[in-house]
Amino acid sequence: MAGGRGTRISSVAADIPKPMIKIAGMPVLEHQLACLARQGFTDVIITVSHLADVIMEYFGDGSGISPVTGKPFGVHITYFKEDEPLGNAGALFRLREQLTEDFLLLNADALFDVDLTRFVAYHREKGGLATLFVHPNSHPYDSALIVTDGDGCVERWLTREEPRPAFYHNCVNAGLHVLSPRLLEGPMPLGKVDLDRGILKPLAGTGQMFAYQSPEYVKDMGTPERYAAVEADFLRGTVQQKNLQAPQRAVFLDRDGTLNRYVGFLRDIKDFSLLDGVAEAVRRINALGYLAIVVTNQPVVARGEVSAQELDMIHCKMETLLGAAGAYLDAVYYCPHHPHKGYAGEVAALKIECDCRKPKPGLLLRAARDFNIDLAASFMVGDSEADILAGKAAGCKTVLLGEGDFSQDKTCASLLDFVKELTV
DSSP, X not given: OBOOOOGGGTTTOSSSOGGGOEETTEEHHHHHHHHHHHTTOOEEEEEEOTTHHHHHHHHTTTTSBOTTTSSBOOSEEEXXXXXXXXXXXXXXXXXXXXXXXXXXXXXXXEEEEOOHHHHHHHHHHHTOSEEEEEEOOSOGGGSOEEEEOTTXXXXXXXXXXXXXXSSOOOOEEEEEEEEOGGGGOSSOOOSOOOIIIIIIGGGTTTTOEEEEEOOSEEEEXXXXXXXXXXXXXXXXXXXXXXXXXXXBOEEEEOSBTTTBOOXXXXXXXXXXXXXXXXXXXXXXHHHHTOEEEEEEEOHHHHTTSSOHHHHHHHHHHHHHHHHHTTOOOSEEEEEOOOOOOOOTTOOGGGOSOOSSSTTSOHHHHHHHHHHTBOGXXXXXXXXXXXXXXXXXXXXXXXXXXXXXXXXXXXXXSSHHHHHHHOOO
């Protein structure tokens, strides 16, 4: 979808369509097409409107040579030109005779480098009408939020204007989709069609829309400030490195005593508060291109002192507080087990010996499988011997916050002190 005007970024380039704004000397749309071509997605339809000729003359039918790289574009392109505004989805209905199988629908004005084959495989596994690419971002407070169940099924879609809970997961629609042509069946709509409000949002709660959560790089360049940040990320290699086809680096973070104030077994959401400097530290981890992943033992679940739903709300508070400060976590993994029995209200099924309770490395190994993490290039940061032993067992470098000698690789007073020494 390449028909937008890009009014908010007109100070950067007012005389070209927004998808033709250059990042490191190459139009954003060309970056996207290169990502598609590398992964075998070569049949492309581009919907155009504002300054359409600029796009059409540059790319042609895709068989030509890029003036930037000197290499073939490597795709086959057809165009749908909107002579009258159809909204950001009206063109899909006019194209539905060509859309005979599930297809990728991408916004042409965002920079991304994503393992699209993995995204499509997830969509096929779930079998829904639509799959959204979702991720955490640095400004969830002014973004539309996607609320899912434990299986990734979208339960609610909260627009920026709608009321939201006090605490929420940082889960934002990134503007990449896999859609079924069945969404386009029925009478041809008249006038403009809004993709989000008219087609996708109504699917929330129906069991037919899923969210694919990924830490990969997808960023809109809607303002001059965001454009500058995106180009800086590309030039330092962050964009390319975040593609899950490449090994990732992570900073694994213990929760209690590392991110939030230690209060013993945390049972009440009111007792959760971030430690000083934590938001800045996580923000720096994000900027350096490391994944920020929480791995935490939560035996209070097995002991029956906190339900899974209550723990989820505590983690919502953690993500909301970080998001308000421009920081985000890429994932949260927790162990709910506890091997010792005899607690009133305990959950018998969770009173087991497991492979995920630190000092065992199960949580880190699971994250490594999920995100293709190079454990030897990653860090485990925590405030206890169990954290250090888990990190060592997983093959990570280890950082102890506070005092003690557990043969850790580094000792620091706080998370921020460690991150200030962290480099790309």
